[in-house]
Amino acid sequence: MTKPLAEIQDLYVEARTDSGRKVEIIKGVSFTIQEGEIVALIGESGSGKTTIALTLMGYTRSGCSIAKGKVLLGGEDLVAMSERDRQKLRGTDVAYVPQSAAAAFNPSYRLIDQVVEVVGIHKLMSKNEARLKAIELFRALALPDPEHIGDRYPHQVSGGQLQRLAAAMALIGDPQLVIFDEPTTALDVTTQIEVLRAFKSVMRKRKMAGVYVSHDLAVVAQIADRIIVLKGGEIQEEGSTQRILDSAQHPYTQELLAAFQPAPFVPPQLVETEVSIRRPVLEVTGIYAGYGPLQADGLPLKTVLRNVSCKLERGRNLGVIGESGSGKSTLARVIGGLLPAVRGHVQLNGRELDPRVSGRSKEELRRMQIVFQLADTALNPARSVADILGRPLAFYHGQKGAEQEARVNELLDMVRLPRALRHRMPNELSGGQKQRVNFARALAAKPDIILCDEITSALDTVVAAAIIDLLKDLQQELGLSYVFISHDLATVQSICDEVMVVQHGETVELLTNDQLPDGARHPYSKLLFSSVPKLDTGWLDSLPAHPGNPDR
Amino acid sequence: MPGQITLLVLGRLGVTLLTLLIVSFVVFGATLLLPGDVVEILLGQAATPEAVAGLREAMNLDSPAIVRYVQWLFGLIQGDFGMSYANNMPVADMIGGRLANTLRLAAVTTAIAVPLALFLGITTAMFRGSLYDRIVTTLIVSIISVPEFLIATLAVLVFAVWLRWLPALSLANDVNSFGQLLKVFAMPVITLSCVISAQMIRMTRAAVIEALKMPYVEMALLKGASRTRIVLHHALPNAIGPIANAVALSLSYLLGGVIIVETIFNYPGIAKLMVDAVSTRDLPLIQSCAMIFCFGFLLLITIADVIAILSNPRLRR
Incomplete structure (x- = not known):
């Protein structure tokens, strides 16, 4: 067997908490990376996948330190090395592609200067040569206008382009090992395909080894040779990509795979009498809305929604799907009255609602609640769970004291949280628990309709699947209707x-559930649906290139 | 849009002018509220009702306040600061020499304090948590907590009384050589530097530390950049806005806030002139001094804001 390119031996990483306590976050991890091999580290947030990947550069984030173990790169131990020696390896032997390229580029400098910075630091070649090499990489990564794109500033190019520029920045020093830290997580699915394809072809051509950190099994299936499944800082399972997908042994891996294929849709059971009086509980017609001052044509400077209409029947759910910037969240804000529409109507149970939230009655407000994407920012960090849930109870139903307490317990039961959590602060809860509290707050009002704005997007797959199950159960019990906004098909x-x-603030197509995803007729819907990665190692290569796809 | 930056800068200057107008109104109004009557103070014992009325009319104090405000404002715009009540000299002449003295002191202090503060601020941020950082930070906190009159008095005690190196009073008029200049300015400059650099060091340190937390700094580190390069090349350019503001705020103190230092060292600056003017109810002088302080303050803040606008890369093309 040939000598591995990199090897991690019995690695332990400690983190120091605010109170000074030391916590082991990586507990004895060992694995090897062969030359030209792409290894994926898979796991949910907190599993330690990024921490492990960064140790391959001899780096730990502030507060963390390598307690024990070896990180060998080309036979040399990065842990034992001096910081100065490690600096020499970074960028040339091992390079890093960050999760959010938008944040990883310094806003003050032109892109080309940042891409070739590695060359300057390590004095690899002249500035002119570096520039030519960068342009060649831009071309290989399928960036538009490779000659000049580097002369722009980071804020002047799109997210997908930045991600590829970040890859160029990593590749310029001809590293033997490239670390990809969730490089496509922040991208839209149609953009993700282009970026993945560019990464894959460059890596293949240059025979570079890679570590691909991700929580998305389907993405990893396209690019990795081997998968390592992590949980709680320990390796759960390791094997070739095909083996993991076909015959995962470890229960946690099986759970991950199961979460990837959500339970099939079952239409809610409606009692016969309700069917006979079926009429829309929410009806939205001809909405125009946007931001900025009104122009001469009566539309805002930046019109986000144009002539959008939709209908929601009692006990039914309407999904709104689109990529970032399509206006789907703006629609939720318009329906909720947070952003008054300049034209169009919103009707609740057949009665016209005032465009702005201040013009709606308390009863109207109660019937329709919004749940926002980020529970972290939507929950007041200074209030306990009981206070957060008690507020709408007091506001809408005038409940106080013991009555309120009983109802808070009931709500916690509904969202399957232990009653003991009522005294906790939001920052003492996990991501999934926070989102449940966020949802319970909407339930507290006893609404008819809940607008869910990307409520599972920030959650790990397994946790998100559990939230979706909860939503379905509650719908059965309480007869709710959801407007479900998401980018995830x-x-x-x-x-x-x-x-x-x-797309671009306009309705492209309206599809019933049984038409998904193959019944789509509009080219954009087809593109969107076909861009969702599949748990199949050959999926990416089998896709036809999209010449018509506007580069975003 | 070729002129986005120009528009922003012009807009900012417009705000400054508007603020200046409001300030002039407040300054004029505030001096009217000062207790005591100028005429009675001027005439002293000899104040008969007729004499008071006569002088009032002669000094044009009978017309409504708003008319006097407009006249005063137009005078200011044309560079006419009015006549001093107390000694019947043009205010401009009285202020002229004194302002130059204060500016000279401010310039020397700036030349020493700003580079020192920036150096200490940046290096403490670079070596955050080290022994060096802790020593400097502790020292700064102690200096901030000590009132400046105490620092000034201690300086006099140490350098003038015990060591006899420096004169206790700073008479700027008998400066003939560079050595003398150093001697005269040493103590006021030390005192003022202590006061203003402490604030600048802390703000610079905080701004650089904030910039060092950004993901692009981690990225630079993972590209193999050295610590010096990371701080100077990646963090500092993005911290310029807040640093410029901290520097401007501290420097503005050199104009209006030097009163204690000028008094202790008997330095003939403008702040001392204003205090004297208050005791003689010399309204035109007080108003002019106040306007000069406010103008200096606004000027510095405006410069800092313009720097912040210019350093914003999102506005570059």
């Missing part, structure tokens, strides 16, 4: 009766 498909596809 799988989640929408598992819960919505009807799905509206939006």
